[in-house]
Amino acid sequence: MRSDSGRRCHVVIPARYGSSRLEGKPLIDLAGKPMIVRVHDNAAKAAGLTSADCDVTVATDDPRIAAALERHGIRYTMTDPDHRSGTDRVAEVARSAGWGEDDIIVNLQGDEPLFGAELIAHFLNFCLAGTTPSVFTACIPILSAEDYRGPNAVKVVLDCSGTALLFSRAPLPFARDRADEARAVEAALLHVGIYGYPNALLQRICQEPPCSLETIEALEQLRFMWMGIPIQVTQLDRMPGKGVDTPEDARLVAQLIEEQESSDG
Template identity: 35%
Template sequence: MNESLAESRPCVAIIPARYASSRLPGKVLADIGGRPMIARVCELALAGGVDEVIVAGDDARILDVAKAQGVRAIATSSEHRSGSERISEAISRLGLDPDAVVVNIQADEPLLPPVLIRQVSASLVERSECAMATLCEPIESAQELFDPAVVKVVFDATGRALYFSRAPIPWHREGWSPMTSPERLIRSSLEASLAERDDSIEPGSNESGPSEGRTIASLPAIVHYRHIGIYAARAGFFTRFAGLEPSPAERHESLEQLRAMHHGHPIHVDIAKSSSGPGVDTPADLERVRALFPRDQSLTEP
């Protein structure tokens, strides 16, 4: 990041956190290796090179964990429909400078590398013409590509977002029939990958085949990208964004970044410098993440 620009624009990380998650209620307080998830997210945010970390939550238990981590905790309404609305309230209550850079860190990303916080904030500072900056990473499995819980993004040659979708974009017109189910596409991709792998293994080799859905062997020579749910925007834009009318595409996809694009506010997309790690949306996601953390018996969930 340009040091003169960074000095003139304070940068804060705000973690919007609500208790009543629709798919996994209370997940931000879920135990991960002996610590609440929100505590782990606070820890990585503190390592992200920002001037301050703030948790904007709607439950006293969330705020208490944040305070115990040494970050500021702001009580916000439980009526907010999105993290951006919660951040807007926090910005208003804090009286942040409209030009301050605010990084929106999701409370369910306990494995997000701190380097990505620095990357997304620098990306915004370097592009005054963009309202927001965000990150993406290549998709490596057919399961991910056809999973509606995985948000895909396409962008132009300058990195400006063209569209975000839960559908697989861009669509491989020649290879994927519109009448073919995602399940069949995933299965045929896996079969092609296994066949290719078998042909490349010499007789007598102990090498095993790839794990299910490891590659997208049947795809054309184009990279598909998964959107990583971290954003940077200036405080003044977060405030204006909360007052914008949701777009039809946003309502259909349930993706609020489409609201910004609908109203003519460009979003810059960088390819992440490091893999983001899995987020937590479902009980199965939570168990996968828990398996990556050895439990610290000296710490207990509040």
């Protein structure tokens, strides 16, 4: 069935074989299943927890990933290997599938196997209930003073309605006086990299070249803001879980999955 807004929802999971830090990352075995299969299964479970017509597709550029998906009966689309970002890969899938302009397209990262179904479902419902044209994303309270100061943790500042005012790798809000840093850390929000877009807006974004703010901070959401597109942000009640960027990440995540499945079983 459709949502109350009448929109359909499509979750697309980009899965690129090449990676500068971890070649073939989507196919890494995590407690008996390739990582991309675990991410897909979480998304498929989340789709079943929404009241909307929602489906899940993997967007890949490599026949080895496609073969693994076929073995698990997972729907996928082959995409151009030269895309500069996962967003462009997701937009190609939406175009080739002929999805409606008002349909919500959710970009779920393929290296987030601990992003649980309940959190994904919360985000899907947030997108379907949101006002458009807007981009949708998520945040959580900052986890530590180290994350607050660190450039690998992207911070976001919101207005009173939950719309993003700014994203940055710099400490936000910045404590002008060192004595106020503890208060700044308490107020800071960590961006969680999941996005939802009305399809028409997604296609428009991908036609626009990166702006200088985006290239300086290496944050594509700054292009959306530069274009004047509002970004609505939902605050999650917990961290989605560790992503996989290195072999050590994969080992730790596999161990967490094994422990979880052992306790569930």
